[in-house]
């Protein structure tokens with residue numbers, strides 16, 4: 412085994428696809444200590460700067476005083492705390508749906524929903540650039556999995572025509588995690604309605620960031636639960652905590668409670684984390700200052716990058732990738748930025764398609780204009 416694994420690892424290294432971890436000291440914030448040295452980082456999904464917000468931290472501490480640390484059991488045994496229940500009600504209200512159900516991670520939420528809704532007789536239609544957890548969920552469900560061209564409703568229609576039988580679920584990211592663009596939800600919903608298919612949106616990167624009071628990509632488009640009956644959101648990004656939820660009708664949520672294996676057979680989130688998330692939900696809804704600040708930083712970055720002649724993607728969200736092509740070049744630029752004290756991770760295949768390796772810059776309301784300017788200066792030196 413050793414010899415075989417070592418050979419495969421060496422091959423990965425030769426292709427500039429080897430991944431390593433960096434060790435972070437201290438909280439998630441723009442200025443971090445990583446591998447023992449100070450860096451300015453642009454790769455977190457903490458878009459609103461809530462991961463290290465004093466009120467969220469205080470809520471977690473109060474939660475620990477009230478509930479202790481571990482939930483002790485799964486939700487259906489005796490791990491479903493009042494804090495979880497209250498958070499679910501607040502998330503249902505926030506998303507304008509009858510109910511919401513907490514999961515321990517977004518990955519597990521996606522596995523749970525898709526496997527609960529679909530089986531061998533059914534079909535699932537996924538955007539080619541969907542998050543890995545959605546693809547894995549489609550495979551695990553046993554349904555026929557068809558991947559349509561990115562953000563292309565006519566490619567989706569072609570697939571739907573070929574699979575008229577069984578339940579049919581269309582699944583898409585709301586905001587694509589590695590590109591930052593939005594799914595064409597109105598066209599996808601129209602296609603779903605014409606074909607009597609169901610539409611599910613994973614809004615991991617839209618909630619908190621887009622729409623009125625951060626209500627997400629659906630609100631941005633003015634769409635409701637009738638058009639998108641299955642909404643999934645994560646809590647580890649703009650919410651700044653951890654976990655995930657699915658929001659929808661009474662029947663959908665009861666189905667998940669009965670059937671979603673990644674809900675049933677796992678320990679509930681720590682209740683204190685639910686308390687912390689209730690506070691971030693309140694902060695994220697109260698006022699738009701964080702979102703306005705973020706929007707200004709996005710504009711500043713895009714203008715500066717254009718002046719440098721960098722190729723940006725069509726993204727108005729905090730995800731601002733710079734596509735460089737080859738994995739080795741992305742790694743080289745990322746390392747050169749680190750020499751300037753700036754951390755932007757290189758994203759390589761298989762996370763993104765071959766030949767589209769990129770530096771995935773993400774901005775946060777916690778960044779300052781001066782910090783964005785520092786990033787632009789460094790990019791000007793190493794990436795142009």
Ligand SMILES: *Cc1c(COP(=O)(O)O)cnc(C)c1O
Nearest residue numbers: 516517518542588615645647654
């Ligand atoms: C991060 C992410 C997930 C997974 O959520 P976790 O809570 O981190 O497991 C799912 N879908 C999308 C689109 C994501 O970006």
